[in-house]
Amino acid sequence: MSAQPLDCEIMISSTPSENAEFQKALLELLAVQQFQDEDFKIPRKILNVNHMSLKDLTIKPGDPHFVIWFTIATYFPIIAACMGPLASMTSIAALVLNWRRSSVSNTDIKDYHWVTALNAVSLALGFIANFSLLLNFSQRFDYKRAQIVSISGWFIASIILMVILLLTHVTSFRENKYSPTDSFWYGVLTAIIYMTSSLVLSVNFIGYLLGKYSARFNLDSYQRSLMFQTLLLSTWLSIGSAFLSHLMSHSYGVTLYYCTVTILTIGLGDITPKTHASKGLTLVFALIGLLILGLIISTIRDIILSDHFPTMIWNHIERERRRAFADHEIECTEEEMFDMMNTIRVQKLRSQKYISLIVTLVTFICFWMLGAVVFHCTEGWPIFDCVYFCFLCLLTIGYGDFAPATVAGRPFFVVWALSAVPLMTMLISNMSDTLISSFGKYTERFQELIGWPLQLVGLVKLPSTQVGRLNPEMFQNKERVDEGIKVAYDQLATLLRNDTITSDNTDKSSMTNIKRVNTNVQKFIDDLGPDYGSEADDELDNTEDLLDLVKIIYHVRKLLITMSTDEAPRHYLYNQWHSLLLLNPRLRKDPGEDIDPNFWISKLSPLKYPINESEYFLYRYLEALQHKINLIVKKRLISYSRPGFIADNEWGNDEKASVITSNKKNN
Numbered sequence: 213m214s215a216q217p218l219d220c221e222i223m224i225s226s227t228p229s230e231n232a233e234f235q236k237a238l239l240e241l242l243a244v245q246q247f248q249d250e251d252f253k254i255p256r257k258i259l260n261v262n263h264m265s266l267k268d269l270t271i272k273p274g275d276p277h278f279v280i281w282f283t284i285a286t287y288f289p290i291i292a293a294c295m296g297p298l299a300s301m302t303s304i305a306a307l308v309l310n311w312r313r314s315s316v317s318n319t320d321i322k323d324y325h326w327v328t329a330l331n332a333v334s335l336a337l338g339f340i341a342n343f344s345l346l347l348n349f350s351q352r353f354d355y356k357r358a359q360i361v362s363i364s365g366w367f368i369a370s371i372i373l374m375v376i377l378l379l380t381h382v383t384s385f386r387e388n389k390y391s392p393t394d395s396f397w398y399g400v401l402t403a404i405i406y407m408t409s410s411l412v413l414s415v416n417f418i419g420y421l422l423g424k425y426s427a428r429f430n431l432d433s434y435q436r437s438l439m440f441q442t443l444l445l446s447t448w449l450s451i452g453s454a455f456l457s458h459l460m461s462h463s464y465g466v467t468l469y470y471c472t473v474t475i476l477t478i479g480l481g482d483i484t485p486k487t488h489a490s491k492g493l494t495l496v497f498a499l500i501g502l503l504i505l506g507l508i509i510s511t512i513r514d515i516i517l518s519d520h521f522p523t524m525i526w527n528h529i530e531r532e533r534r535r536a537f538a539d540h541e542i543e544c545t546e547e548e549m550f551d552m553m554n555t556i557r558v559q560k561l562r563s564q565k566y567i568s569l570i571v572t573l574v575t576f577i578c579f580w581m582l583g584a585v586v587f588h589c590t591e592g593w594p595i596f597d598c599v600y601f602c603f604l605c606l607l608t609i610g611y612g613d614f615a616p617a618t619v620a621g622r623p624f625f626v627v628w629a630l631s632a633v634p635l636m637t638m639l640i641s642n643m644s645d646t647l648i649s650s651f652g653k654y655t656e657r658f659q660e661l662i663g664w665p666l667q668l669v670g671l672v673k674l675p676s677t678q679v680g681r682l683n684p685e686m687f688q689n690k691e692r693v694d695e696g697i698k699v700a701y702d703q704l705a706t707l708l709r710n711d712t713i714t715s716d717n718t719d720k721s722s723m724t725n726i727k728r729v730n731t732n733v734q735k736f737i738d739d740l741g742p743d744y745g746s747e748a749d750d751e752l753d754n755t756e757d758l759l760d761l762v763k764i765i766y767h768v769r770k771l772l773i774t775m776s777t778d779e780a781p782r783h784y785l786y787n788q789w790h791s792l793l794l795l796n797p798r799l800r801k802d803p804g805e806d807i808d809p810n811f812w813i814s815k816l817s818p819l820k821y822p823i824n825e826s827e828y829f830l831y832r833y834l835e836a837l838q839h840k841i842n843l844i845v846k847k848r849l850i851s852y853s854r855p856g857f858i859a860d861n862e863w864g865n866d867e868k869a870s871v872i873t874s875n876k877k878n879n
Contacts (some may be wrong), residue, residue, distance in 0.1 A: 260522040274530030293439035297446035299405035309395035341365030355427040370406035394465040394619040438480040475501035481612035522822040529561040544653040546809040590621040796836035
């Protein structure tokens with residue numbers, strides 16, 4: 213980005229340089245300004261919002277249907293990426309075993325060759341679709357082509373499975389001669405998951421065709437890693453089931469159920485290892501599987517807390533802000549507008565917490581009841597026992613008094629239990645955040661309630677509030693200002709001594725000139741002294757900049773101290789926000805002495821974001837510190853300027869000009 217033009221006249225000439233000091237000072241100033249004029253992008257952690265999930269969307273927070281298209285663009289690919297590996301795992305169980313069992317001899321009957329062949333084709337198509345999505349997630353395959361391959365692959369694989377399942381049911385299970393095995397039911401579940409994954413990705417692709425987002429997944433590297441983790445877990449379950457099947461003398465489908473119960477720490481106890489080899493392998497399998505599962509849970513929780521929840525808050529705040537800005541007609545003071553926007557933030561933050569908790573609870577209850585109904589149908593248990601069993605399994609308690617034993621119940625348990633992992637993670641995260649915040653608030657009130665009588669008799673002293681520790685009137689006392697200036701001189705001098713030109717072709721003479729300029733600037737600052745009230749007008753202007761620097765440095769040091777000791781996010785008052793805007797006018801569209809009262813509900817308001825206020829203040833204070841230092845350097849260097857010349861080779865171009873600067877006042 214090009215630097216801002218100086219308030220002086222510049223012409224180019226081929227005459228050799230007669231003012232090396234000014235030349236290098238000018239180059240240094242341009243380098244400082246170029247860095248200063250870059251767009252200051254607020255880090256993700258300060259805003260508590262994942263910019264990667266939003267930057268490719270054509271609709272923004274506050275727009276109609278934002279929640280719908282944000283969910284489709286961000287979470288539908290993640291859902292498909294988690295379901296794909298799960299479907300491949302159950303598809304293997306549907307292929308390696310026979311689908312029919314004789315009702316007379318109770319032995320498995322070999323499948324028809326065409327059933328096995330089509331089953332293998334379905335598995336291959338599922339693998340291709342998974343691999344295509346994996347390349348799409350890693351951005352190594354074109355989005356449109358990858359989507360077509362994944363969607364069509366899963367769709368065709370599902371149709372093939374449905375056809376052979378239906379034909380097998382019609383030809384073998386209508387009469388009581390044969391009964392389905394657990395492998396048959398694994399095939400049913402696989403067909404359902406394949407079709408669901410295809411539909412989910414299709415909706416995401418439709419959003420791209422409608423122009424709601426660009427041709428890429430709106431995911432960051434952390435979200436993309438969830439597919440790799442799910443793929444790793446499915447692979448580990450498949451490998452463990454294959455080895456334990458031989459060691460425990462059970463079928464692959466049964467050991468897949470056993471491995472799922474083990475890795476989820478439910479421990480129903482209906483299937484246990486008998487030999488030393490199977491026990492030893494179970495220990496290794498369980499340890500590594502728990503590590504993978506913990507990684508998945510951590511990733512899901514991070515996605516919920518650092519992406520979904522803040523983005524929903526941002527959307528609700530922005531919608532209410534737009535409504536308030538459009539409906540606002542009464543003239544209010546700046547502080548009243550600040551209080552209005554702050555009230556919107558608090559209300560939407562509280563409401564979003566309860567909305568998320570209610571939605572998660574409703575989903576949990578539906579998932580819970582779904583499991584109870586299916587186990588009632590497959591196992592024949594009373595409905596209350598099914599509800600009791602499912603609840604214990606969701607909490608990973610597993611007393612062992614109930615356990616699925618039918619050929620349909622165990623395959624369903626595998627899919628149902630693994631699907632409960634993200635649901636339980638969301639439920640625990642939302643409940644813990646809501647309950648902990650409420651518990652902390654009522655605990656403080658209880659402490660205040662029982663502390664007042666003791667404080668009256670002088671036995672205890674109540675802690676000060678967390679809000680508003682920074683004193684905006686800190687610098688109204690002249691003696692404290694003078695003391696602050698003395699403390700700040702050494703820090704400012706260190707900043708101004710640092711050279712900003714680090715080009716490899718800078719010769720020794722040029723570096724000497726740069727240091728000479730910095731020495732002169734340092735001398736200028738030292739000459740100001742603490743008696744700033746008696747200086748000339750131009751030095752008084754620079755002294756006012758120094759006072760601003762002292763204020764900023766004080767705030768930065770105070771923020772660093774409070775951020776290191778605060779246990780909860782801090783919220784600041786109007787006078788502190790007002791002071792921040794005055795010190796950093798770049799945050800406003802029309803910098804000036806006064807702040808437009810409507811600024812706080814305008815689109816420029818920082819209160820519309822779900823921000824960490826302490827980190828935001830620190831970031832903006834450092835930005836203002838850099839801005840003020842640049843102004844001081846620029847003012848002083850302009851005062852050095854006088855007519856001079858710059859050679860061609862000094863600029864590195866064929867430009868020809870001489871440098872003529874006027875003694876204009878630079879703001």
